[in-house]
Each structure stands twice: as C-alpha cells, then as structure tokens.
Amino acid sequence: MKGQYAVIGLGRFGSSLATTLHQAGNEVLAIDRNEERIEEYKDHVTYAVVADSTDEEALKSVGIRNFDAVIVAIGDDIQASILTVLILKELEVKKVVAKAINKRHGQVLYKVGADWVVFPERDMGERVATQLMSPNVLDYIELAKDYSIKEVKVPPSMIEKNLRELNLRARFNITVIAIISDGKVSISPSPDRIIKEGDILVVIGENKDLDRFEKFD
Amino acid sequence: MKGQYAVIGLGRFGSSLATTLHQAGNEVLAIDRNEERIEEYKDHVTYAVVADSTDEEALKSVGIRNFDAVIVAIGDDIQASILTVLILKELEVKKVVAKAINKRHGQVLYKVGADWVVFPERDMGERVATQLMSPNVLDYIELAKDYSIKEVKVPPSMIEKNLRELNLRARFNITVIAIISDGKVSISPSPDRIIKEGDILVVIGENKDLDRFEKFD
Ligand SMILES: Nc1ncnc2c1ncn2[C@@H]1O[C@H](COP(=O)(O)OP(=O)(O)OP(=O)(O)O)[C@@H](O)[C@H]1O
Ligand SMILES: Nc1ncnc2c1ncn2[C@@H]1O[C@H](COP(=O)(O)OP(=O)(O)OP(=O)(O)O)[C@@H](O)[C@H]1O
Ligand SMILES: [Ca+2]
Ligand SMILES: [Ca+2]
Ligand SMILES: [Ca+2]
Ligand SMILES: [Ca+2]
Numbered sequence: 001m002k003g004q005y006a007v008i009g010l011g012r013f014g015s016s017l018a019t020t021l022h023q024a025g026n027e028v029l030a031i032d033r034n035e036e037r038i039e040e041y042k043d044h045v046t047y048a049v050v051a052d053s054t055d056e057e058a059l060k061s062v063g064i065r066n067f068d069a070v071i072v073a074i075g076d077d078i079q080a081s082i083l084t085v086l087i088l089k090e091l092e093v094k095k096v097v098a099k100a101i102n103k104r105h106g107q108v109l110y111k112v113g114a115d116w117v118v119f120p121e122r123d124m125g126e127r128v129a130t131q132l133m134s135p136n137v138l139d140y141i142e143l144a145k146d147y148s149i150k151e152v153k154v155p156p157s158m159i160e161k162n163l164r165e166l167n168l169r170a171r172f173n174i175t176v177i178a179i180i181s182d183g184k185v186s187i188s189p190s191p192d193r194i195i196k197e198g199d200i201l202v203v204i205g206e207n208k209d210l211d212r213f214e215k216f217d
Numbered sequence: 218m219k220g221q222y223a224v225i226g227l228g229r230f231g232s233s234l235a236t237t238l239h240q241a242g243n244e245v246l247a248i249d250r251n252e253e254r255i256e257e258y259k260d261h262v263t264y265a266v267v268a269d270s271t272d273e274e275a276l277k278s279v280g281i282r283n284f285d286a287v288i289v290a291i292g293d294d295i296q297a298s299i300l301t302v303l304i305l306k307e308l309e310v311k312k313v314v315a316k317a318i319n320k321r322h323g324q325v326l327y328k329v330g331a332d333w334v335v336f337p338e339r340d341m342g343e344r345v346a347t348q349l350m351s352p353n354v355l356d357y358i359e360l361a362k363d364y365s366i367k368e369v370k371v372p373p374s375m376i377e378k379n380l381r382e383l384n385l386r387a388r389f390n391i392t393v394i395a396i397i398s399d400g401k402v403s404i405s406p407s408p409d410r411i412i413k414e415g416d417i418l419v420v421i422g423e424n425k426d427l428d429r430f431e432k433f434d
C-alpha cells in the first residue's frame with residue numbers, strides 16, 4: 001500500500017526526499033514558499049504548492065492532517081522550522097519528521113513534538129568519516145553492482161520447513177541473515193527455525209541468485 | 218594505524234566529518250577561509266588554519282601532499298570547490314574526496330580528478346525516504362542494542378579449515394555473511410571455502426556471541 005506524504009521545503013535534502021518518495025509510487029505534496037523551487041519540482045511530485053508553512057490556515061487548506069507523515073525540511077530559518085512543527089502537531093498530524101541543522105535546533109524540535117529529527121549533514125559527515133577510516137562492508141555490499149541484501153517473502157512450498165531442510169545456501173547460493181515474522185526481526189536465525197506463512201527472509205547474495213530465489217514457488 | 222586527513226570547509230557536513238575523524242584518533246587538519254569557523258572548531262581537530270583553498274601556495278605551505286586523504290567540503294561556492302579539487306590533484310594528493318551539491322557539480326568534480334564524490338543532502342534524502350516507506354532491516358540491525366555486524370580476524374586455530382568444518386552457526390550462534398581475503402570481499406561464501414591466514418570474517422549475531430567468537434583462539 002502506498003502512502004501519502006507532504007514535504008515542506010525543497011532544498012537539497014527535501015527535494016531528494018520528495019522525489020524519492022514520489023518515484024516509489026507514493027502521493028507526495030510539496031510545499032515551498034519560494035515559487036522557483038515549486039516550478040523546478042512540480043513535475044516530480046504529485047502536487048506542488050507555493051505556501052509559507054508558518055501560516056496555519058495555508059496548512060489547513062491543503063488538508064495537512066490527512067497525510068501519513070509530514071517532513072519539515074526547512075534548514076537555515078530555524079524559527080520557521082520550529083514554528084511549522086509546532087503548528088503541525090497542534091493540527092494533530094500523525095507523524096512529523098524534521099530536519100535539524102545542529103544539536104540545539106534538534107532538541108527544540110523534539111520539545112515541540114517532532115516524532116523524528118534528522119541531521120542530514122552531521123549524519124553523512126559521520127558516515128563518510130567511518131568509510132574513510134575503514135571501508136564498511138555493508139556499504140560495499142549495497143554499492144557492489146552484482147550483490148544485494150533483499151527482503152523476500154517465502155514461497156508457499158517452503159512453509160512449515162526449517163532452515164536446515166530448505167538448505168538455501170546449497171540450492172540458491174544465498175545466505176539468510178534474518179527472518180521477519182509478524183513484524184519481529186530474528187537476526188542470525190537457528191537452522192532449526194521453522195518458516196511460517198507470511199515470513200520474510202532477509203537474504204544476501206549475488207543478484208542473479210536472489211532473482212532466482214524470488215521467482216521460485 | 219591512524220591516518221592523516223585534511224578537511225577543507227567547516228560547514229555542517231565538513232565539521233561533522235572532521236570532528237568524527239579526530240575523535241577516532243586521527244590527525245586532522247581543518248582549513249576554512251572563514252576565521253569564525255576556525256575559532257569554533259580549533260579545539261576539536263589537531264590543527265586549524267584560516268586559508269583560501271583556491272590559493273595553491275597556501276595548500277603547499279601546509280604540506281597538503283602528505284595527507285592520506287583530503288576532503289573538500291565546500292558547498293555553495295561551486296567554482297571554489299572545483300578549483301580546489303583541480304589544484305589538489307595537480308599537487309598529487311593521493312585521495313581527494315569532494316562534496317557535490319547537485320549532479321552537474323558532481324560530474325565536473327570527477328572530470329577534474331576527484332577520487333570519490335559525495336552528495337550528503339541527496340543521499341540522506343534517499344535514506345530517510347526509504348526508511349519512511351519501510352523501516353530498513355539493516356539499519357534496524359545496526360541500531361539494535363543486542364546485535365551487530367562485525368569484522369573479525371580469524372583465530373589461528375581456524376586457519377586451513379573450511380566453513381562447514383568450522384560450523385560457526387552451531388558453535389557460536391553467528392552467521393558469516395562475507396569473507397575479506399587480501400582486501401577482496403567474497404559475499405555469501407560457500408561452505409567449502411577454506412579460511413586462510415589473515416582472512417577477516419564479516420559476521421552477524423548477538424553481541425555476547427560475537428564477543429565470545431572474538432576472544433576465541
Ligand atoms: N516557512 C517556510 N515555508 C515554506 N518553505 C520554506 C519556509 N522556510 C524555508 N522554506 C524553504 O525551505 C527550503 C530549504 O531551506 P534552506 O535552503 O534554508 O535549507 P538548507 O539546510 O540549506 O537545505 P539543504 O542543505 O537541504 O539544501 C528552501 O527552498 C526554502 O524556500
Ligand atoms: N575557497 C575556500 N577556502 C576555504 N574554505 C572555504 C572556501 N569556500 C568555502 N569555504 C568554506 O566552506 C564551508 C562550507 O561552505 P557552505 O556553507 O557554502 O556549504 P554548505 O553546502 O551550505 O554546507 P553544509 O550543508 O554542510 O552546512 C564554509 O565554512 C566556507 O567558509
Ligand atoms: Ca545551505
Ligand atoms: Ca546543506
Ligand atoms: Ca547492490
Ligand atoms: Ca548494534
């Protein structure tokens with residue numbers, strides 16, 4: 001099921017977030033007070049509206065309450081960012097995600113009710129530092145052309161068997177790193193673990209082998 | 218062995234990168250043309266210098282050639298960013314990493330010789346979008362208190378045996394997802410794979426089990 005998202009602020013971070021959500025098939029409303037930004041991205045989202053998000057009436061008039069999540073991607077104007085989050089929570093928006101530009105800003109965003117605060121530049125700074133010091137194997141795998149980590153729904157024929165019997169290593173050349181069952185993740189599951197209907201396997205391997213496994217039934 | 222890094226530009230991304238590298242015990246030279254920025258971060262890096270990185274002489278005088286990697290974290294001044302990378306490659310700096318603010322900028326940075334171009338805001342936009350749509354299992358694992366993915370050097374007693382014989386799943390409750398041998402990564406290795414001296418295993422499991430495996434010899 002696809003979601004409905006509103007993104008406020010189409011800077012580098014906000015525009016990347018909005019277009020990624022839209023490309024994945026979600027309904028995306030983009031809001032920016034800068035008309036040029038709206039012109040630039042209007043064909044890459046579902047709706048695009050010029051509005052100031054500190055104007056409560058403007059947010060009400062686009063039905064902001066009905067979105068699954070609203071992302072506040074305003075950067076340098078800290079006051080506007082905080083006021084926007086405050087208004088969104090007063091309007092009872094279910095999930096408010098907000099960008100912070102520093103620690104203090106992040107603390108205030110949580111205080112006024114943000115459900116999740118992200119620090120894009122800080123977090124990427126840490127990631128790139130870590131990768132410079134020791135290339136991370138998981139990043140390597142995610143970036144490697146021929147390999148992936150995938151979540152695959154188990155085919156009906158595999159239900160009620162355990163991992164040892166299924167022997168996916170030998171049959172498909174893939175490794176099971178986790179099982180998601182009823183939303184609960186079991187990491188590094190035991191070979192005795194019995195697969196239930198609806199279980200999702202997190203598997204790692206070559207893309208061609210993963211494809212073969214995904215198509216099996 | 219710790220490294221020597223120079224970071225040019227102490228915006229949000231650059232300052233996070235520089236302080237993370239320094240906290241990890243590396244030698245970090247920070248350069249910014251803005252004196253206030255240098256004042257702000259001088260106690261969080263090894264050396265901090267006010268300089269314009271488009272000035273070749275200034276870069277030479279700090280011995281920029283001798284660093285393991287130089288990171289150009291200049292954002293909005295695209296021209297300064299490109300010119301800086303060009304000069305660094307002319308000075309034969311081993312590894313130049315550069316921040317790009319959009320695709321075109323990134324293409325030019327590669328053309329003038331950057332070894333690695335990063336797009337912090339774009340990449341974090343994609344990551345946050347992905348996480349909003351479906352909480353990512355790998356992030357979950359990395360964040361889960363009790364579980365980790367670790368790179369472990371194989372203990373001497375395991376050398377020249379294959380993965381089937383070692384049976385780490387049964388003995389330690391951990392799963393091998395990759396082997397790094399002479400810097401080459403083999404993902405989802407076969408049970409027949411023989412472990413060589415110096416090999417590093419990428420393993421996933423509960424922290425207590427990983428600790429037990431790390432201490433084994
Ligand atoms: N009150 C507001 N209502 C609507 N849009 C706003 C408001 N305040 C700022 N914006 C928009 O938010 C966008 C992002 O803001 P800004 O450029 O300051 O952030 P930034 O942190 O530099 O972003 P990035 O690093 O992601 O490029 C801009 O397009 C701006 O027009
Ligand atoms: N030629 C230069 N030499 C040295 N420092 C520079 C040069 N040009 C820019 N800088 C510095 O680079 C830093 C980052 O630049 P800027 O703030 O434009 O990037 P940004 O993309 O908005 O950064 P972020 O999103 O990471 O905060 C600033 O502190 C600026 O003073
Ligand atoms: Ca900016
Ligand atoms: Ca930024
Ligand atoms: Ca891949
Ligand atoms: Ca962990």
